[in-house]
Amino acid sequence: MTTTVDRPTGTAQKATAPAAVDVAALGELLLGRWAEVRRQTRAMLLDERLHTQENLSYQENRERVLGQLHLLVEHGAMSRGLPEAYGGQGDPGGNVAGFEELLLGDPSLQIKAGVQWGLFGSAVLNLGTEEHHRRWLPAIRDLRVPGVFAMTEIGHGSDVSSIGTTATYDPAAEEFEIHTPFTAATKDYLGNAARHGRAAVVFARLLTRGVDHGVHAFYVAIRDDDGAFLPGVSGEDDGRKGGLNGVDNGRLRFDRVRVPRTHLLNKYGDVAPDGTYSSPIASPGRRFFTMIGTLVQGRVSLDGAAVVANKAALTIAIRYGSERRQFNASSDVREEVLLDYQEHQRRLLPLLAETYAMDFAHQELLAKYDDVFSGRRDTDEDRQDLETLAAALKALSTWSALDTLQTCREACGGAGFMTKNRLTSLRHDLDVYTTFEGDNTVLLQLVAKRLLADWADELKHVDVGVMARYVAGRATEATYHRSGLRKLGQAFRDTGDVRRSVNALREESAQHALLADRVQTMVAEVAENLRPTARLPREEAAALFNENQHKLIAAARAHAELLQWEAFTRALRRVEDPGTRTVLTWLRDVFGLRLIEKNLAWYLSYGRVSMRRGRSLDEYVDRLLARLRPHALDLVAAFGLEQGHLRAEIATGVEAQRQEEAAAHYRRLRASGDAPVKETAPPREPAEGRRRAAKDAGKDTADDDARTSGTGAPAPEESAAEPAGGPGTGGRRGERRHDRRRARRLELRGLKKTRRRAAAEDAAAQQVPARAGDDRPEEREPAPAGDAAGSAPEEARTAGA
Template sequence: MNSLTDVLDGRWGDIRRDIRAQVADAKFREPVGLGVEEHRAQVLEQLHELARTGRPRLGFPEEYGGSGDIGGSVVSFEMLGLGDLSLMVKAGVQWGLFGGAVELLGTREHHERYLRPIMDLDLPGCFAMTESGHGSDVQHLRTTATYDPDAREFVVETPDAAARKDYIGNAARDGRLAVVFAQLVTQGESRGVHAFLVPVRDEDGNAMPGVRVEDCGPKAGLNGVDNGRLWFDHVRIPRTSLLNRYGDVAEDGTYSSPIESDGRRFFTMLGTLVRGRISVAGSAGSATKRALTIAVRYGEKRRQFHRPGVAEEVVVLDYLGHQRKLLPALATTYALHFAQEELVAALHELQSGGEADEIRQRELESRAAGLKAVSTWHATSTIQAAREACGGAGYLAENILPALKADTDVFTTFEGDNTVLLQLVAKGLLTSYKDHFQDLSPLATARFVAEQFVGAVIERTAARKVVERIIDASPGRDDDDVLFDRAWQLKLFEDREAHVLDGVARRLRQATAENAFEVFNDAQDHVLRAGRVHVDRIVLEAFVAAVDRCEDGETRDLLSRVCDLYVLANIEADRAWFLEHGRLTSPRAKAVVASVNDLCRELRPHARELVDAFALPEQFLSAPIISE
């Protein structure tokens, strides 16, 4: 294992190495050529194999047989993304979403009864949140759970077609118990969305009375996951089926909660489930690494056209156009890897330390939302670029890239639609997490910002301390080589974020109760941009910190140049903004383009080294175009 791989493996390197060895087994084979039912059966078999390893226990509490290693658990899901993404998603549904909801929203009674069979896969389950009519707007789900004090039961009901639970993993075939999110109604009053345990099948696989199940059918990708739809027709469940960590109903129907505000309670409940969002970002990164490894290896083998006077055709990766297609994307993949590593560490420290500090929890949620959005968009664009870089061969199923395209496409809209998630990031930047401001509605956003603007929250992370040290040590410069000055790069990203955020705040201050929606809607592009440039800054800071802690000199120098390429490619893509706002002169903007070209040529000899450092198991690189 080389030094670059050691840097990438980081804190949970032992887990990464163990999983690489484990998934090299023939049991974790590719699904090429399988029909939907065969693929589903293979993924379920592989899921049982994972359960037998005990690895799904990583993130669960030690008192129930788990390891209490939250960060290790997220890393293990990320590593599953190196192979068949259907397995990663089905594992995420079972142990991340379903099991995580029981653990984090339930109490001891639920833990003692359910966690062990969930960990062992003796109890397959579903996470039934999304409805046909409400995906991102979870707060206004229409499924109801009405308490009947005479029977001491909740009655779960799907009131109309738009309220059916949709796209639910494990629902079409394998799930027996579902965590169902519904409006809790008791004593004639709605107390907002809560989570309930609802049996959907018996042990023989038959739908329970009052439960209607429908298969979503073939999808563009992830066909090893049995997504289904659920309807509930007066389904009765015991009072104890309410996952009651944040809200409970007594036998007489009296509601109680440790959190008085319904809105704050709702967002607190959702915030505890942030692991799923972080896992999706990591898995998108794994799929991106796989695509880039195939494309770079192919680019070093494939030859096309002659150089004058030379008999042998040119290796396609020697063309600058081909380098530009792959190497800036590779640099961004490295940057996002280190940002993801920092995010997982923050999650681990926060959720391993008992009750979370509310401000740190909100910061974590905001960062998770932003990285999930940027990482999944990056996966979509990079896998497409890798497919194109492999020409017609990249379109063949046997060469893996088409499945990667199809399987990751939905990542941009599940575990949170990316557009909504960037709004969530901007909300965090604009509000300082005030207790009374807990939703994303345009009116609430506009009213609050009209009253108070607190600016960007700069978290005191370990990466931030490195950044401040670098900036403080810089004398400030404006010479021709400033493009490669790390302090200049960091300050440029900071300045862009601050300027964009200040502009959003000034636009939203114009809002009144009468025009709030129009003002917010007119500024939505600006709001989304604020979220995006904030993520760009924190990703750069994570990369800079990774370079800083690298002990091997050669590895550090190589990573530093990759970091330069990430920075300058980002600036190049946003040259219009930097020019319009006077941050770059026209000559310097042209110098940025030339520098990206120079860095691509400089890093070309290291391209194979950079993708090999991902240490993907060769089983997952069995594409004929690179193995022939």
């Protein structure tokens, strides 16, 4: 077992951690089944020619990214998924794994590669047949033909089945005529369309013999070798975007452009020379979803890309947070490390837990994708499961990436906002991952519909009596009883002991029961609400559906979160090292309990947890986070990202060096005895003395209070206002002399106390052994000899406070 040292947590937090993380083994677990491909890709990405260059114009950026794609071709990096006959390795899972890592080089490089090989190439491979593969795949593989995936139109993005572009068959010429009939049917946002694309897979409605057979894909050449549009094709550049400015997105229009009949990618629908349509799938609806389903690769790979983005962002923020110090809370000479603050842990560590959950869930998704696309397990049901899982996980992970990047950016303060620290650029680039390859909200709606269908399926097999109970609206409670939650909820309600109720939630089975029950209850509720739709006219049915849309989407999200939790829990069983398993179990618990905490209102209002339990949840999560804190650096070290992948100055240890320099400076100053003495606030004057002095000076005490308020410092005019003689002045003068002496005594006492504390802390610093990670650098070297009782100016250390 490889063990790593526990990270010190600073004086603010004395948490000790008996468990240790086996970083190397955990790293392997996270790399998953395609570890070797990920390693190879990461090694390739150390080449700085594949790195984002921030200071380019978007036109220059696009050319650079095109060059990067040629480098990928040289490395053979993007052909793993192709059949061996076309120079590939028939390894769809490995291909996607490699693609996901490309984000570490440059997200624009990743997305342009995704357009070329993941969309354009995949469409030819999965929608075309042997002849198409032979004719086009080699040139696509080698980037001799940069291509466009032309599905979206200005008028329709999420609802692809309603696109307006037509492909009308002309039996006389044995050609299709591709046409854009109105402006909203213009293809838009297409990668490679503005400049580099030479051909496109165009999605259009297939019309033959006067029948609309729905959306099909056609291979269409769009530019000549000099990059000029071919006759009938036109388009515009989308220009600068909110991110991904290395990709040349643009529009395409077709004015009765003719392509041979054989350019129809005809795996799922064909047209004979005489115009007869045929398809192995009779139902137009099913045919459409089958065709679209073959393009699931994009969603799978964006899910994995979001995991990689989270890993990079959290590695940067947690390293910085383990070195950066702000404010003296527990010491006069040493400030606190950011990650020792509870709130900093609250901000970053749940996202770390979420990233682990995302990683393990993605590994299962990728394995499923590989099973289907390698043909090992490729039934209709497998494909449907894959699509639902991909939709659910892609939505959650790409949203998580944005949340994580922004939180990490803020957690790094001003440094996080500097472009050289990567977080802002990554955030800009990752923004649109929530929209393309399926808008996240729309994807969750797909997931919800599948959940409803499954629910209805389940009910089909239930006898009439049970059905009647559901109809009576007791489905929710039935779930509640069935899952044993009633007992659990009762236990929480009955016990007055917070610790006992916390212990109950630490149980894996309790977390699972609560998370699963929420999904089942939500789905059952919506299903019950929607039951009348079958009998309603279309308009009313749509209205009823719409009334339940928010609940539906919430149910889908809860379902996706449950899937992530389950994947995390399954992964725990593969961890052999006990220390690592302990730490990962805490992390999984944080993930699960945060989900319950976020939805506490639901759990309380449905009586799933008691009020007492709800209140203690918060505290328990904080305790878990404090336990995890010493392992935070190990948990990001297991991501295995090198400096060449992170390329963020604040993740290099530079902050620790700066801290060391500053600490050494103050230590030397204290030792020299020449340290300036900190100005000490004088004690408040006794109230009676002040009142009398003010009266003598002919001033109102209220006025005097106003001048001294806030600082406690005496008013400067006081001495000037002192009367020079007169009856009674000697006594008052003596009183003031006494006050001044007292103030001086107190000042000296404070000073001595400060010096004693500083000396003690310097001495303690010499005794603490040096450790890795967020070690205080000054702890490694002995304090300089000499008088250690000097006092460093506190203001300098808390500047900016």
